Amino acid sequence: MNSYEIIKSKLEEITGKDVNFSLSQPEDLLHGDYATNAAFIISKIEKTTPLLSAENLIPKLQESLKDIVEKIEVAGPGFINFFLKDEIIREENKKSETKIMTKYTGKNILVEHSSPNLFKPFHIGHLMNNIVGEFVTRATKEGGANVTTLSFPSDISLGIAKAVYILQKDGGLSKQTFNELHSGEFTHQTEVINYLGECYVRGVGLSENNPELEAEIKDIAKTLYTEIESGQLNNSAGYQLWNNVRHVNTVYFEYVLESIGSKLGKTIFESEVAKVGKDIVLKNTPAIFTEGERGAIIYIPDEDRKDLNTSVFINSEGHPTYEAKDIGLIEKKFTEYGIVDESLFITDNEQVHHFKIVLDAGSKLGGEWPDRIAKSKHIPHGRMLFKGAKMSSRLGDVPLALDVIGVVEEEVRERAGEKIAHLTEEEKKKLERDIALSALRIAVLRSKPGLNINFDPETSLSFEGDSGPYLMYTHARCSSLLEKGIDILPIWSNDIEVTNLEKELLHFERELICVCEELAPQKLVTYLFSIAQLFNAYYASTQIIVEGDDIGNAHRLMIVKRTKKVLKKGLYVLGIEAPEKM
């Protein structure tokens, strides 16, 4: 048991089970290492004042905690502050190696994120999604879960049929181009990807008041759905084109993921679940779904669910919409991935409404469905909005992920200049990429997921103060010190006064548990900044390695070592590389 658990259990013992107090780390170190509000709650039950209750508690607490606590004080309106003994703080920093236990420990978790549209380039929204998704993946893994990651690429829809139509009209891409792309020669890659994206946009913009055109597009959609659903591919021209584009973009998608340091385990294509979803909906019509206008199959939520609205699951053409496909996706997730304890899926917050409807409809399907829905959890993230002139002028309306990273890399290059001149070209490139990604990741993960974030490169992307590079730099600084003291064996000494840095380091494991369970990256970011700040302040005021001071050197290097470890682990969970040098 660590000090937190000991204090907590003693408090429970003394106050009784029905007192639901909190025990937390005070914001100000002057208020001790832990603080509790127990006196407020007791005073309410006993009808006295918080101060009196607190003073009653203190002698009992002092007696039972005398081994670990230096002093216990009443403060402010009735808080009880605990100040740990120096040797206890040190002892806990020393043995803080163990793996953390969380509610995810031993659980099988599915994490779905970074789902691309296979007919559109990977843009800024996908990047944002990947940053959050990668965090959720690493946080649940860190929390002890057995995590399967997967993406759910969109590859079949009316919009895609429109894109295919445009492509056909343009004469498609030459066979040679596809062959080159298949064989991994990416000379035309950007061009081709941009062209395909352009086709999609042109398709969406097609005139709606042209019945002939509409019929033609519906026909393409029908052919695609039919060939895919039946599994009997006639290999129509449309299908071949569709399949080629799909393949090219899949390769591109994997390439982008790799370049941002992410990887996904499995893929479920939208086209794979279309029929599954459709069949489930049809099987439950008219019990749960009903027939709407023009023969569409719709879902009408209960009257008291004012936040939901009627929506179409199968359209009048007989094709499943996104809603039905998501039902199919849930079916697949829970039948093909063994035992699933929780299924997390990460999307843009525009889809909050959509998933509420899908989950509500799903919960009524009977059998295993209510259980599946209870285990399904939608994690929405916000949008990245641009403010600065710099980004919008260079990137246009919907910036591509790689272009955004490119712009940030340029900033890094400008900034880094001669500092990294000694590195080889390859090392430089990797470092520039890592620094750029760290800046972007911190810009996203410092806020609560779900809110839109304003992305102004002039400020959000600063490389000073609260920023990714600042954390990386601090880590590199630790490495460099340990390198300098390579001949010294770091070891704790009890004769040196405990620093504020050590007091803060003490809370890392508890903080990490909280971050993993609540999937709250902003808490980890805030914590890491406080560690980096305390460390840099310590570094500025204290010489770490002093000629002739063996015990002091060993002790101070131990503090450096622990700091480095905390930074490295924290950065890892956020998806950021911690370099030895930068």
Added chain:
RNA sequence: GCUUCCGUGGUGAAAUGGAUAUCAUGACGGUCUUCGGAACCGUUGUUCUAGGUUCGAAUCCUAGCGGAAGCACCA
């Protein structure tokens, strides 16, 4: 119109109902013959409005104002 989410210094953010609301940036002023200045120290400045609940409210409730998103055959 209905529904949902949001409103914190000039800017971007943090804060299980808890103490004097935290951090960065900006601006201004400092630190350096020291192990990495992408650093450190100081000054400046904040909870949309009006009620309510509470020992205690940025947080919960009500009303208003402001912003964003969603609302039947797109994903």
